[in-house]
Amino acid sequence: MANILVVDDEMGIRALLQEILTDEGHFVELAENAVQARAARERLRPDLVLLDIWMPDVDGITLLKEWGTTAQLGMPVIMMSGHGTIDTAVEATKYGAMAFLEKPITLQKLLRAVEQGLAKPVPPPQRSMAPLAATMPAPVPMRNDRDYRSIDLQPMLNSVPQPVISVLSSGPQSDQNFSLDRPLREARDAFEKAYFEFHLARENGSMTRVAERTGLERTHLYRKLKQLGVDLSRNKRGGN
Known part of the structure; x- marks a missing residue:
């Protein structure tokens, strides 16, 4: 047992x-x-x-x-x-x-x-390596004929653009610009929020048609929209 x-x-x-x-x-x-x-x-x-x-x-x-x-x-x-x-x-x-x-x-x-x-045997929980890392000596920089520490990398880093996705569509628009420079889960939540806001605007707030479009059951759709913080009142109409 x-x-x-x-x-x-x-x-x-x-x-x-x-x-x-x-x-x-x-x-x-x-x-x-x-x-x-x-x-x-x-x-x-x-x-x-x-x-x-x-x-x-x-x-x-x-x-x-x-x-x-x-x-x-x-x-x-x-x-x-x-x-x-x-x-x-x-x-x-x-x-x-x-x-x-x-x-x-x-x-x-x-x-x-x-x-x-x-x-299945469960491995012991992994503990943080931070205390161990704090006791390790700092690595000694490698040297050769050229001292790479003298190179200023900041101008090159400043020239790299922030990765941003902009969802373009000929249909209704929502807040569909979001940065990819974030953890995977946050980026995915931002995309899903934009996705559902787009369909809500497209279907004039009809939850029935949005459920059909997205392939979700209405109960799960309501739960998903609430989890993502989608404002349902913005596109709400008289009936759905």
């Missing part, structure tokens, strides 16, 4: 996973957001975590990254999402997830992933 933490903002999914895993003999703790997940992880010290990606306060990838950077990822984590992509799965793996389950999750895939997760 293992202690398993299930983190998902949808009550039906939490209840279903709890029922299945309890029938398998495991003890299951439930959390519906990142705040509860942090507390449960500290209290339970789970052997395995099933972590949803899309949550209303802090998304699963951010929480996974937080646990990894603070040396709290001492257990296997399986990510879950109903709207995941290959990029999402790769990002989750990069930050320490051992598997990615796409919703709706079949019973066979769930049990196989849990079995493999519990059987």
Whole structure:
């Protein structure tokens, strides 16, 4: 029997996973957001975590990254999402997830992933190398016939333009200029916000048509727009 933490903002999914895993003999703790997940992880010290990606306060990838950077990822984590992509799965793996389950999750895939997760040894959490780096002597610059330290690189650096994407379209425009000189997640969120603002303006605020255009369910679309901070009142019309 293992202690398993299930983190998902949808009550039906939490209840279903709890029922299945309890029938398998495991003890299951439930959390519906990142705040509860942090507390449960500290209290339970789970052997395995099933972590949803899309949550209303802090998304699963951010929480996974937080646990990894603070040396709290001492257990296997399986990510879950109903709207995941290959990029999402790769990002989750990069930050320490051992598997990615796409919703709706079949019973066979769930049990196989849990079995493999519990059987896989987890490496000890990586600690910061900053204290070690502070004690190391500074590197001695290499010298040859020319002293490269005398070269002023600042003029060359100043001439390099900041990478900026401008999304051009003949249709409605939104705030679609954003810099690429930022972390990947921030750049992706900026693009997604511009993408949805464009479609909202194009469809005069009709959530039904925006959902059809983007291929998302209305419930997930509302959650995504709220997460990105999209102003729904700007393009809202009488009916949708």
